[in-house]
Amino acid sequence: MASNIGIMDSAYFVGRNEILTWINNRLQLNLSRIEEAASGAVQCQMMDMTYPGVVPMHKVNFDAKTEYDMIQNYKILQEVFNKLKIEKPLEVNRLVKGRPLDNLEFLQWLKRYCDSVNGGIMNELDHLLNYNPVERRCKGGKVPKGSQKLSKSLQANNLGDPLGLSSTSGPKQGKTCAVAGATYYAGEVQALTKEMTDLKLSMDLLEKERDFYFGKLRDIEILCQTSELERIPMSVAIKKILYAADAKESALAKAQEYLDSVDVAEIDDEAKVEIEIEADQ
Incomplete structure (x- = not known):
């Protein structure tokens, strides 16, 4: 889970335009x-979308302008974090000041967290198809100016049924809804498809880089196994590193210790070196 991602994580290299597109879509x-997004309302609804029903949306103030009202939104968000056992500090005093960098960093973290919970692009698309963000906002106590008019307009055009399949809508309403719904979700599908393509490209590049360095290591291993070199101290030390089983601890110190302990004048004792190699394997 991305609740404790480090500051150098790739999440913090996502640009503001991508973050805004993610929120708006x-x-x-x-x-x-x-x-x-400094009021905290957007963050609350993103958590509501990720965990439907966990956020008391009727308490979220989307029209919060004062620091007091914004702090109330962050209190709701903190309660949600506590309920979900998300260990993410909320720098409320800095966020409500509206500083771009502070808010960008928090939204970058939030995007990574929500993406990790959604479990992939196809699950996220399914999430979008089953979540009506405008309806969820309008069920709250306070909404942004114009949202109620927007909600009535959406209801009049039957956008509560995104594909226009409601049995109570007339042909004209159904057609209007189908076009609007299809346009919106077509944009989402296009954005997610691009994201999936970018991820595949990144994975291909990482695999090529992995294969390149694996090939280098394999060449070194073969060289150290040649009859002329396999018993010299440096080859033995290199193989100590290559064959080290503990991935959490570097074998460099062990190899260096071996080199320091070897008396080059006594290397002619072939059996002694073979015992050293076998012991490490």
């Missing part, structure tokens, strides 16, 4: 600046 908002 999933919550059907139109944010143009990171600071617009």
Whole structure:
């Protein structure tokens, strides 16, 4: 889980435009600046989307302007974190100031966390198809100005049924809804497809890099196994590193200790060296 990702994690290299696109696409908002998410309401709804029903959306204030109202939203978010046992400190005093960098870092973390919970692109797409962000906001106590009009407009066009399949809607309403719903989700599918393509490209590059370095190590191993070199101290030391079984501890110190203990003048004792090699294997 990404609740304790380090500051050098790739999550913190995601740009603000990608973060804003992620927020706007999933919550059907139109944010143009990171600071617009400083109230904590967006973060609450992202958690609501990730864990449906866990966030008391009726308490979230999407029209929060004062620091007091914003702090109330973060209190709700902290309660959700506590309930889900998410160990992520909330720097509320810094976030409510609307500082772009502080809010960007938190949203970068939030994106990584939500992506890790959603369990992949196809699960995330299924999540989007079953979550109505506008409806969830409008069920809250306070919503942004214009949201109620937007909600009524969506209801009038039957967007509560994204594919226009409601049996109570007329042909015209169903057609309008189908077009609007299809347009929205087509954009989501396109964005997720691009993300999947980028991930596949990154994986291919990592595999090529892995194979390149594995080939280098294999060449070194073969060289150290040649009859002319396999018994000299440096070859033995290199094989100590190559064949070390403990992945958590570097074998370099052990190899260096071996080299320091070897008396080159006594290397002619072939049996002695063979015993050293066999003991390490």
